[in-house]
Amino acid sequence: MRLQRHDLHTLTGSYALDALQGGELAEFERHLNHCSSCTSEVRGLRATAARLALATAERPPATMRGRVLTMAERTRQLPPLTDERPARRGTSRQARRARRVWIPRFSMAVAALSVAAAVVFGIAQNSARDQLNTIRSQLASAEAHNHELSAVLAASDAHLVSSATSRGGTVTAVVSPGQGKLVVVTSGLPALPASKVYQLWLLGPSVTQPAGLLSGPQNGRTDPVVAAGLVAGYKLGITVEPAGGTLKPTTAPIVDMPLPA
């Protein structure tokens, strides 16, 4: 169902609060490219939302400071965007700039799935065809509600790596070193009791970062998880932890997979 222009304009508020999803989000973002009054209104409403955020300020645990500063020292920064790339037709310069500021992660969202499929099919030649199809459909279902995923999958430097785990099954990751992120899916991991969970870790030479939890396997597969904060030299680890996860691994990793830098 296509929305009327008027309806689209009233979505500025919901968009500013990240309350849009899926097709409607994509449609509104296309609309933003051509609607300078919407862009301006969104900017004002985002600034307003930021004030709402300030009212919830709460000091994080003191230990977080050292961890973040250490991680920053090990993390390469993105270069600034320049106008060296050729402009896309039909997009005004102003609108493109606005998108860069506010929605950097969405810029490739629409094309992401086909690119993801190409990445998966192009690189994972060893994997069985049905597994690839499953990964693709897992990615497709996740894409609808996680736009962050799209950016990783669409990254020009995306690599696919895969490894068996010591408990059986395989873990597969699409890695974008440039974005410092990876998308992790698994197949064939044994199911765990409700009191346990598979937890992802980024294992550096001297730091171990929690990188998210896997959903309970369904039909032998887990939903894609996006992990950030990847630095050259890190490995991906998975441990079995109490439900809810922990801040440090408490069991031996079932996989310890080097990631492309």
Place this chain on the structure above:
Amino acid sequence: MRQPRPGSGPEEGRDQGLEGLLACVARGDHAAFETVYDDLSAPVFGLIRKVLRDPAQSEEVAQEVLLEVWRTASRFDAGKGGAMPWVMTIAHRRAVDRVRSETSAVQREQKVAPDPVSGPDDVADAVEANLESQRVRRCLDGLTEAQRESVKLAYYGGYTYPQVAKLLGVALGTVKTRIRDGLIRMRDCMEVSW
């Protein structure tokens, strides 16, 4: 450019506000990043915790957000909006991404008391007692009950507007309008500049 050179110290950067600090951070200035951390970690963590509730998950996401500020500082464009909204947008998106992934949706149900609507007292608990938060609360009080409820569910609750409509039992168009009208009223009440 009248930005301080890297290494010129956080104090000089602070004089220029967050925008100037981010310009320093983009050039790899760790001292400036420390100042940014000290200025932003509480709002970032507080917002994420408001949405996710779970302290451990919130800490994890807050770390990711602050590291993303470090990594992507070069992409911040002061001509297109303030630094605080830029960072808070990253923080809020990360939090709702986490909420909307099935993994954490399950955990959230398991681990969190069902209290989607946070009232003013709830906000007040976590708030540092400052003029800014008093002003936010005063302006929130200036909204209609329906607007306030919709804005809070969407922003603090991390719900999509169709989810908000369902929770409140009203039409989609009604919620869209309430959210937009409520935010515009907030904007005008707080004299937000952008």
